[in-house]
Amino acid sequence: MNLNSDVGRMESFLRGRRDDGAKLLVVYITGGYEGWEAAVETAAAAGADAIEIGIPFSDPVMDGPVIQEASHAALEAGATPASVLAAVPNLDTGVPHAIMTYYNLAHHPGHERFAATLANSAIDAAILPDLPLVESGPWRQAATDAGVETIMLAAPTTPDDRLPELCAASRGFVYAVGLLGVTGERSALASTATEIAKRCKSVTDKPVLTGVGIGSPEQAVEASVVADGVIIGSAVVRRLLDGSGADGVGELVASYRAALDAG
Amino acid sequence: MVMTDPNEEGRFGEFGGRFVPETLIPACEELEIAFRDAWADPAFVSEFHRILTDYGGRPSPLTECYRLSEQLGVRILLKREDLNHTGSHKINNVIGQALLARRMGKSRLVAETGAGQHGVATATAAALLDMDCKVYMGQVDVERQELNVFRMHLLGSEVEAVSSGSQTLKDAVNEALRDWVATVENTHYCLGSVMGPHPYPWMVRTFHHVIGDEAHEQCLKLMNSVPDVVVACVGGGSNAAGIFSGFADTDARLIGVEPAGGAAVGRGVPGVVHGMNSYLMQDEVGQVQEAESISAGLDYPGVGPEHAYLSSIGRAEYPAVTDQEVIEAFQLLSKTEGIIPALESAHALAWVVREAATLQDQVVLLNLSGRGDKDVDQMMDVLGTESSQ
Ligand SMILES: Cc1ncc(COP(=O)(O)O)c(C=O)c1O
Numbered sequence: 001m002n003l004n005s006d007v008g009r010m011e012s013f014l015r016g017r018r019d020d021g022a023k024l025l026v027v028y029i030t031g032g033y034e035g036w037e038a039a040v041e042t043a044a045a046a047g048a049d050a051i052e053i054g055i056p057f058s059d060p061v062m063d064g065p066v067i068q069e070a071s072h073a074a075l076e077a078g079a080t081p082a083s084v085l086a087a088v089p090n091l092d093t094g095v096p097h098a099i100m101t102y103y104n105l106a107h108h109p110g111h112e113r114f115a116a117t118l119a120n121s122a123i124d125a126a127i128l129p130d131l132p133l134v135e136s137g138p139w140r141q142a143a144t145d146a147g148v149e150t151i152m153l154a155a156p157t158t159p160d161d162r163l164p165e166l167c168a169a170s171r172g173f174v175y176a177v178g179l180l181g182v183t184g185e186r187s188a189l190a191s192t193a194t195e196i197a198k199r200c201k202s203v204t205d206k207p208v209l210t211g212v213g214i215g216s217p218e219q220a221v222e223a224s225v226v227a228d229g230v231i232i233g234s235a236v237v238r239r240l241l242d243g244s245g246a247d248g249v250g251e252l253v254a255s256y257r258a259a260l261d262a263g
Numbered sequence: 264m265v266m267t268d269p270n271e272e273g274r275f276g277e278f279g280g281r282f283v284p285e286t287l288i289p290a291c292e293e294l295e296i297a298f299r300d301a302w303a304d305p306a307f308v309s310e311f312h313r314i315l316t317d318y319g320g321r322p323s324p325l326t327e328c329y330r331l332s333e334q335l336g337v338r339i340l341l342k343r344e345d346l347n348h349t350g351s352h353k354i355n356n357v358i359g360q361a362l363l364a365r366r367m368g369k370s371r372l373v374a375e376t377g378a379g380q381h382g383v384a385t386a387t388a389a390a391l392l393d394m395d396c397k398v399y400m401g402q403v404d405v406e407r408q409e410l411n412v413f414r415m416h417l418l419g420s421e422v423e424a425v426s427s428g429s430q431t432l433k434d435a436v437n438e439a440l441r442d443w444v445a446t447v448e449n450t451h452y453c454l455g456s457v458m459g460p461h462p463y464p465w466m467v468r469t470f471h472h473v474i475g476d477e478a479h480e481q482c483l484k485l486m487n488s489v490p491d492v493v494v495a496c497v498g499g500g501s502n503a504a505g506i507f508s509g510f511a512d513t514d515a516r517l518i519g520v521e522p523a524g525g526a527a528v529g530r531g532v533p534g535v536v537h538g539m540n541s542y543l544m545q546d547e548v549g550q551v552q553e554a555e556s557i558s559a560g561l562d563y564p565g566v567g568p569e570h571a572y573l574s575s576i577g578r579a580e581y582p583a584v585t586d587q588e589v590i591e592a593f594q595l596l597s598k599t600e601g602i603i604p605a606l607e608s609a610h611a612l613a614w615v616v617r618e619a620a621t622l623q624d625q626v627v628l629l630n631l632s633g634r635g636d637k638d639v640d641q642m643m644d645v646l647g648t649e650s651s652q
Contacts, residue, residue: 057550058428058550058551058552059428059433059434059437059536059537059551060437061283061284061437061440061441061444061537062284062441062444064441065427068427072427072428075550080548081548081549082548102536103282103535104534104535104536104543104545104549104551105548105549105550107533107534107535107540107549108534108545108548108549109548109549129284129285130282130283130284130535130538131282132281132282132283132284132285132287132288133285133288134272134281134288135280135281135282152285153284153285154285155284155285155286155288156286157285157286157287157288157289157290157447158285158286158288158289159289166285177284177285177286179445180286180444180445180446180447180448181441181444181445182441182444182445
């Protein structure tokens with residue numbers, strides 16, 4: 001099967017929203033953290049275009065303190081890939097789902113088995129931030145065969161000569177990493193965020209979303225001038241950590257939605 | 264050659280690779296190119312060896328253990344990496360990487376450390392070459408290796424206690440990687456063992472090759488032959504890789520000794536973390552487990568990919584020893600030879616003691632990777648006053 005053929009559910013859904021003139025909002029929530037299922041449903045109801053569900057891993061190297069803390073707490077509470085994934089088909093969201101986790105959780109059971117588990121768990125796409133393009137071929141093939149889209153990350157350091165290949169390999173959307181660093185809110189939008197989105201947009205017509213470092217609705221709007229939308233994670237998870245619960249998450253997501261819609 | 268260069272993808276057999284966030288891929292490539300270029304440059308290589316000689320104290324001696332050999336019925340030769348400046352083999356790699364970082368125009372080093380030996384060595388190189396340095400160390404290790412924390416401060420380095428995850432070496436690696444992701448433009452990650460993404464496992468082994476080269480020559484000079492057995496402790500595997508590389512193409516048996524609580528090769532399950540595909544201690548779904556042993560420097564759930572390869576092709580063996588065996592070996596070397604070994608290095612001796620009956624009249628070359636000064640505090644707690652009387 002050709003890795004670049006067929007458009008999956010994530011990509012067609014996001015393309016459709018983009019064609020309708022919307023700026024896209026993808027919301028990350030750590031699976032297995034207390035109250036995560038309600039938070040996912042509330043985020044979708046408040047206007048998220050897709051949900052990214054974190055499967056907690058013992059060594060989350062791309063994550064900053066907020067998501068690390070949530071992942072650690074979820075693991076302590078007994079979360080496993082199976083327990084998180086088993087809950088997803090019962091979630092009432094109406095939007096596509098991606099998982100975000102680390103490669104060893106796909107490597108350990110084996111690519112085919114992990115991809116099949118995702119496909120059977122109402123998961124449309126996968127983000128594996130420690131699986132760079134050079135190492136991703138076998139996994140992407142297995143995922144594609146199972147009908148799972150692999151979303152690739154483009155970094156500010158990714159050279160121009162690799163970007164077309166990376167964007168072509170990416171399915172679902174292209175994840176433009178907004179800054180040099182790990183996940184977490186920053187007080188201002190990094191200049192790298194606009195640059196990398198612009199560079200991606202110039203080589204692909206797939207949706208390009210900027211994530212890592214988005215800390216306010218204003219920054220989301222600023223980032224979306226060039227990008228097709230944003231991914232928010234730490235800002236959301238912080239609401240869960242501080243006890244604001246699903247309602248707090250819903251309010252926050254609604255504020256991003258309103259800002260993006262107002263433009 | 265058995266310990267040859269990895270393939271283009273940085274693999275030794277099926278192990279190795281470059282499993283890091285996309286952000287770091289260009290930095291790994293840049294590092295690989297810079298390393299190939301530097302290692303082919305006689306001026307770089309000669310400066311490396313000059314510093315290891317004039318500053319580091321190389322070559323390290325080969326010491327014949329007369330009393331211990333007689334007691335065990337095994338002829339034991341020690342490669343004395345404990346006599347290097349900063350007290351362990353770690354300085355070889357660190358001088359190499361710091362010189363390389365300077366050549367690449369990087370002004371800042373970050374490092375992870377477990378026992379503190381690699382952190383101290385990195386802080387030392389940073390002082391020597393006038394670079395900024397930040398060392399990440401698990402909170403648990405900060406507490407059990409207080410002296411090394413103070414040493415790093417004296418040397419002008421910042422030390423950050425890592426309180427995430429298990430708060431030991433693996434979490435210090437995660438934190439150093441996170442730092443590098445954010446600072447890659449001016450910072451070099453000075454990784455402390457033959458682990459991590461390509462080119463680290465190969466580059467770090469190359470900087471430690473000097474251990475094996477010297478030992479090979481010293482053995483020929485002493486007895487006109489190579490030893491029957493070469494043994495070293497294995498955390499990530501750098502001191503073992505260094506000494507193995509001098510004997511991999513001989514008939515010598517190669518033995519890498521892991522702690523029972525951190526036996527990555529022993530359990531033999533491949534996994535991917537910290538940039539590499541190698542043997543990794545993990546639970547039934549793939550979460551990385553915490554290693555636990557008496558020596559902070561071996562508390563690592565993974566192992567360098569080349570060791571996974573050497574094990575998979577049957578060229579090297581990776582047995583494990585218990586903390587109790589290590590405590591006994593630690594005291595034995597102190598009392599019979601007047602050498603207090605690092606707890607890490609005592610693992611290698613513990614294996615020799617246990618296997619002595621099967622090694623009768625053989626020659627065993629043991630890499631004494633470090634000295635035990637850093638461990639006496641901890642051993643005072645373990646042994647109580649018994650040995651101070
Ligand atoms: C003296 C000594 N030996 C061995 C090690 C383990 O490292 P490696 O397996 O890379 O040689 C350490 C690590 O801190 C050490 O300090």
